[in-house]
Amino acid sequence: MKLVLIGAGGHSKVIRDVAHNAEHTIVACLDDRYKELYFTSGMYFGPISAVKAVLLVHPDAKLVIAIGDNGTRKTIMQKLMLPSSLYATIVHQQAVISPSAKIGYGTVIMPGAVINADAVVGEHTIINTRAVIEHDNAVEDFAHISPGAVLAGGVCIKQGVHIGANATVLPNVLVGEWTTIGAGAVVVTNMPSYVTAVGVPATIIKTKMVRGI
Ligand SMILES: CC(C)(COP(=O)(O)OP(=O)(O)OC[C@H]1O[C@@H](n2cnc3c(N)ncnc32)[C@H](O)[C@@H]1OP(=O)(O)O)[C@@H](O)C(=O)NCCC(=O)NCCS
Known part of the structure; x- marks a missing residue:
């Protein structure tokens, strides 16, 4: 192409x-x-x-x-x-994508990423190097799942979320739109929109001033 x-x-x-x-x-x-x-x-x-x-x-x-x-x-x-x-969907040959996963236009899947059964990844997202998107995840448009991050089963990542490198989101947790999760965090409960959360377990350290992107 x-x-x-x-x-x-x-x-x-x-x-x-x-x-x-x-x-x-x-x-x-x-x-x-x-x-x-x-x-x-x-x-x-x-x-x-x-x-x-x-x-x-x-x-x-x-x-x-x-x-x-x-x-x-x-x-x-x-x-x-x-x-x-x-828009193209680009998948590195060393990424592993379940046949039942769906990936939107404009999204790029980096080497070593794994996207498991029935996961749905939206448009213009970045699934970075060695990120793991487990079964039944919903990752919405414009999200970025950084290198080494792990989304356990049934996680919902809303539009524009940035999950930092090596962060983990526990099963069935929702992260609200345009929220940022710091590198290495472990998200154990739902996170609201437009916040920054860090640490283990992740806690909110900032609320973003710019809304409605
Ligand atoms: C969470 C993050 C967005 C915060 O950035 P920021 O808004 O500029 O915040 P600051 O650097 O001012 O840090 C605010 C406080 O949080 C702490 N902090 C920042 N990132 C942290 C993290 N990942 N884990 C734990 N604490 C963190 C800082 O030490 C600081 O603490 P203090 O107030 O006690 O001094 C950023 O540090 C981060 O982790 N980004 C992810 C980067 C990444 O993974 N990129 C991948 C690109 S491929």
Whole structure:
């Protein structure tokens, strides 16, 4: 598949490797750090506004918003106003996905990740290196499950949640939208929306001021 990456930062570099592993060809990298569209080394570089021009040249290409920040991914997706089916789902060959799991458009599954039976992963999410999404999980759009994090069975992760590296969420727990769980935390009870929680067991240390992304 031909791919257009939106974003040229650190997360984009990681996605580039995953895309190559999955035998996709990157035809463009768009980021507002580039002021105008140009072609070099076999691909286009340019501002995000050039996406339609690139799709005219490569009408069969799919997009990935290759930006680590959950809110920024959502903002860009909303601004582009393109149909969901124009976004690729990218799965590293060393990820293990149950045949009964469902994965949405624009989502990237990194090496060593495991997604078990009947899990549903939404659109534009990141399931990072060696993260485990157990059976019957619901991970909503724009979430990021960081490297080594474990979501036990029946967990519900609402839109825009960031689960930090090596954190664990116990069975059937719900984490409310746009909440951040710190690295290494163990979430033992439901968490409200728009908070930051850390520690074992996870406790709330902050309430976020920005709402309604
Ligand atoms: C939880 C987190 C988001 C907090 O970041 P922040 O809002 O900038 O908060 P601060 O760094 O100001 O820390 C606030 C307090 O929480 C503590 N704290 C921060 N992260 C913590 C963690 N993961 N576990 C335990 N305590 C933590 C800090 O020591 C500080 O304590 P103090 O008030 O007693 O000094 C961040 O530390 C974190 O863990 N992010 C996850 C990063 C990650 O896994 N990224 C993966 C990318 S692939």
